[in-house]
Amino acid sequence: MRSENMLTGIKTFDALGGLPEKSNILLIGPPGPEKMMLSIKLLSNNLNIGGKGVYITTDQLPQEIEQKSKKFAADLSQFTAKNLWFVDCYSWTLGKQLEERKDIVVPGPTALNDLSLGIAQSMQNAADSQSPSVIFQSVSTLLLYNNPEMVFRFVQILGSRLKFSNATTLLHLESSMHDEKVVTTMKHLADEVIELKSEDGKTMILSPMLGIRNWIELIF
Amino acid sequence: MPFAFKNSFAIEKPSSELVIVAVPAAIIAVEVLSSGFINLTRNQVMQSSLIETGVPRLDDMIGGGVTKGNNTLIIAEPGIDSSVFLSQIAYRSLQKGMACLYYVEDRYPKTVAAKAGEMKMWDAKKFEFIQFIDGFTSRTGIKSGEKYAISDPTNVKEVTLTIDKAVREHRDTAVLFFDQFDRTVLELGAEKALELLDSVIASAIEMHTTCFFTMVNWDFSESFIEEIRKRFEYVVAIKAVEEKSLTRNYFYVEKAPIKFSKMVVPFRIGLDGLGVYVPKILITGPFHAGKSSFIQKVSTRAVSIDRIGTTVALDHGYIDYGGVAVDLFGTPGQERFEFMLDILKKDTFGVVLLVDSTDPQSFSRALEMLHHVRKEAIPYVIAANKQDVGGALSIGEIRKLMKLPEDVPIIPTSAVIGTGCLDAVKSMIDIIVRKRIVVAQK
Numbered sequence: 001m002r003s004e005n006m007l008t009g010i011k012t013f014d015a016l017g018g019l020p021e022k023s024n025i026l027l028i029g030p031p032g033p034e035k036m037m038l039s040i041k042l043l044s045n046n047l048n049i050g051g052k053g054v055y056i057t058t059d060q061l062p063q064e065i066e067q068k069s070k071k072f073a074a075d076l077s078q079f080t081a082k083n084l085w086f087v088d089c090y091s092w093t094l095g096k097q098l099e100e101r102k103d104i105v106v107p108g109p110t111a112l113n114d115l116s117l118g119i120a121q122s123m124q125n126a127a128d129s130q131s132p133s134v135i136f137q138s139v140s141t142l143l144l145y146n147n148p149e150m151v152f153r154f155v156q157i158l159g160s161r162l163k164f165s166n167a168t169t170l171l172h173l174e175s176s177m178h179d180e181k182v183v184t185t186m187k188h189l190a191d192e193v194i195e196l197k198s199e200d201g202k203t204m205i206l207s208p209m210l211g212i213r214n215w216i217e218l219i220f
Numbered sequence: 221m222p223f224a225f226k227n228s229f230a231i232e233k234p235s236s237e238l239v240i241v242a243v244p245a246a247i248i249a250v251e252v253l254s255s256g257f258i259n260l261t262r263n264q265v266m267q268s269s270l271i272e273t274g275v276p277r278l279d280d281m282i283g284g285g286v287t288k289g290n291n292t293l294i295i296a297e298p299g300i301d302s303s304v305f306l307s308q309i310a311y312r313s314l315q316k317g318m319a320c321l322y323y324v325e326d327r328y329p330k331t332v333a334a335k336a337g338e339m340k341m342w343d344a345k346k347f348e349f350i351q352f353i354d355g356f357t358s359r360t361g362i363k364s365g366e367k368y369a370i371s372d373p374t375n376v377k378e379v380t381l382t383i384d385k386a387v388r389e390h391r392d393t394a395v396l397f398f399d400q401f402d403r404t405v406l407e408l409g410a411e412k413a414l415e416l417l418d419s420v421i422a423s424a425i426e427m428h429t430t431c432f433f434t435m436v437n438w439d440f441s442e443s444f445i446e447e448i449r450k451r452f453e454y455v456v457a458i459k460a461v462e463e464k465s466l467t468r469n470y471f472y473v474e475k476a477p478i479k480f481s482k483m484v485v486p487f488r489i490g491l492d493g494l495g496v497y498v499p500k501i502l503i504t505g506p507f508h509a510g511k512s513s514f515i516q517k518v519s520t521r522a523v524s525i526d527r528i529g530t531t532v533a534l535d536h537g538y539i540d541y542g543g544v545a546v547d548l549f550g551t552p553g554q555e556r557f558e559f560m561l562d563i564l565k566k567d568t569f570g571v572v573l574l575v576d577s578t579d580p581q582s583f584s585r586a587l588e589m590l591h592h593v594r595k596e597a598i599p600y601v602i603a604a605n606k607q608d609v610g611g612a613l614s615i616g617e618i619r620k621l622m623k624l625p626e627d628v629p630i631i632p633t634s635a636v637i638g639t640g641c642l643d644a645v646k647s648m649i650d651i652i653v654r655k656r657i658v659v660a661q662k
Contacts, residue, residue, distance in 0.1 A: 092327075092328075092331070107326075107327040107328070107331040107335070108326065108327050108328075108331075110325075110326040110327065110356070110359070110403070111326045111327050112326070112403075112436075113296075113298060113299065113300075113301075113302070113303075113400060113402075113436045114301075114303075114327075116298050116299035117299050117300065117301055119299075120299045127597060145359070146406075146407075147406055147407045149406050150403065150406035150407065150438070153406065153438040153439060154298075154438065156439070157298050157299075157438060157439060161299070
């Protein structure tokens, strides 16, 4: 079943008719701000028109992400706990949360069942909106701490549940960190694959599945 | 608010409605000995043969508790908090003066105790007495401060030897908790995981230790699950009604060495710990759809509080089908439906939406109600009522007029005569209990 497309407010995608709704999109790129920038832009565009979102983080604190979002001209903190919910799978490294926040806290990237529990909880808040945006930053952390087989099962079950909740999900994957087999399997598990890279200060995008068959500049 | 109504969503206390299979402890002891599961002297068995789990209802369903020295597998669907069952059992075991040995390999041991300690009903200090077998801390490059620490959790020999040591040092007095065995399976592979399991169980049997394992079923093959299941005397399954969000959880006993109750028990995890309740099915529909008659016909007991023909407060009934005991609530067809749904939604497992097959004009209101039900992600079936009346629309016509997809069940009913009503409720219960996760295939 091919789902409908939705407009994103991002010129490159909207010129192609938007992004497919209810899909899991794998966002592959080298370490750098590109994946996060695209995710935050997509998310905040949806939040700005009254949509809802969930941001799952395994490699940064929610408040760091809020801080960085300001750089991308999209202040996420104004939405937090209103129509955006963070699932914090990072502050476990610090032993405690630095400040009082309403995030759902997961005891670490190895606690995969708690992570699915936390995501399910946050989706309860977001599920009644038309098409919630979900950012998963990043699958690479899970692959660092868990056996890949475990991560594949987790992503598969999570992905089908999120689709069931009508969500459009961006799954981050660092391109240089994993072997070919892992990347291929992850691509297979996703509905769409978007590759990003930075070139001469521009963000370049490649996504044959979306009809972008050569590297072009991503225009926001 | 009427008093009866207020009562209905309090956490349910054990009542006479339960199907309780109570077996005297002495009989169990004899059974266990004759089946050779454990190697205790009769005297020891008689002294304390049962380990209470403290999980509401569960102990009653298996005759008072788990037989000492036997092993229990708690198997859950992904995304349901199965660890809270272990916390509950650990708490009860600590209260009873048992030693609690707790193997953990996916988080810091102190996180386990802290999380359990957050529950208001438990004295957080008690959890400090849990003795952890720490398979996690070494993963983070830090040295574990626990007495039983494992430097390489992927080394079967080291894990089993450490657990064996812990169990040996607490002969006869210990309960062993092994949280999330699925991790072990996925990390070590099936063969090595079974080797580890067999070795742990062998140590436990020798030292008269009672084991509780949890395992998340990440879509493992049925034959592999059976391989694991057969190594346990007790198996408890935890499942969720699969609708958008996994808010409606239930458990049931799959296997026990004695006669056990097959009741399906809905539960909720809150700050008060693990609470069980009687699930509700809402019988709803527009004005004059026949809700009160419907409830009267399907219930073993029914009460209707009505004034001048139409229900002003609510109808209440009760049905027990296939091990699921359900409260039926009829909502008034008037504007207060949304309000009622809002109050009852947490305990509501399903909705039967009655439509008057002779009155297509009421369909728009029915669809409006359905919209709210879908928004709360509650499973539902449609009962096409008044099928006995001349001029009633057919199921096909109703499906077309209400634009209902093929997978929404529509059951023809006549609440006045009683035909079909029970079928509608039964198919609702079947949907609730039998639904399984279907992982989308590419």
